[in-house]
Amino acid sequence: MSQAAERYALALFEIAGKHDASVEVEQDLREVQKAFEQNPELLELLSSPKLEANEKKNIISNLFGQGNVYVLNTLQILSERKRLDEVSGIVDEYVRLDNAAKGIEDAIVYSVSPLTEEERANISSVFAKKIGKQSLRIENVIDPSLIGGLRLQIGNRIFDSSISSKLERLQRQLIG
Incomplete structure (x- = not known):
């Protein structure tokens, strides 16, 4: 920029x-x-x-x-x-x-199905505290490849609790 x-x-x-x-x-x-x-x-x-x-x-x-x-x-x-x-x-x-002035951070939440308003609010409050912000402005992206769970991207940080990533970790442990 x-x-x-x-x-x-x-x-x-x-x-x-x-x-x-x-x-x-x-x-x-x-x-x-x-x-x-x-x-x-x-x-x-x-x-x-x-x-x-x-x-x-x-x-x-x-x-x-x-x-x-x-x-x-x-x-x-x-x-x-x-x-x-x-x-x-x-x-x-x-x-x-x-x-920055409002204490808001943009976040992308990848999920298998659209998030409800309640789910958005819960994700916002939990993860905003983790990163020291007041709230998150959430963009929801539907990604069926996750199988279940969520993948959350805030800036360059990624929080991944998707089933597909857990399966990949399990596969690496079993093979390695």
């Missing part, structure tokens, strides 16, 4: 915090990031030297004008400064700053 992305994210984070809009800004940033990831030609179009600056502003306003004004303004500034390629890094850094 570039220093520019970090600076833009910090500025946006501070503005959103002052105006009590951090949740809305984060949601809109995730949508913007998704739009750029799913439509790479959009970034190509907005980066084209053939388009004039006011045409780029109009496209950005038409696409993202319904969102948060701070996100829209940031996109306009990035367009003017030819930095729209920094959007993904800005979103990642903004989410990191917001999570």
Whole structure:
């Protein structure tokens, strides 16, 4: 991630915090990031030297004008400064700053079937304490190869209580 992305994210984070809009800004940033990831030609179009600056502003306003004004303004500034390629890094850094301020950590939970809200809450409270956070924002990924149990990834840490991993350990013990 570039220093520019970090600076833009910090500025946006501070503005959103002052105006009590951090949740809305984060949601809109995730949508913007998704739009750029799913439509790479959009970034190509907005980066084209053939388009004039006011045409780029109009496209950005038409696409993202319904969102948060701070996100829209940031996109306009990035367009003017030819930095729209920094959007993904800005979103990642903004989410990191917001999570740190709220004591939240993102986690991916792999399970055989979808987690219930109660299961999500239990996993969040148990593992958040283990890593010194207030709570976890859980993304649930269905993985039938686990056979049963869970695999939890928080940052670069993995907690694995899946049946498939227990079977693999047992197999290694029996063979070794």
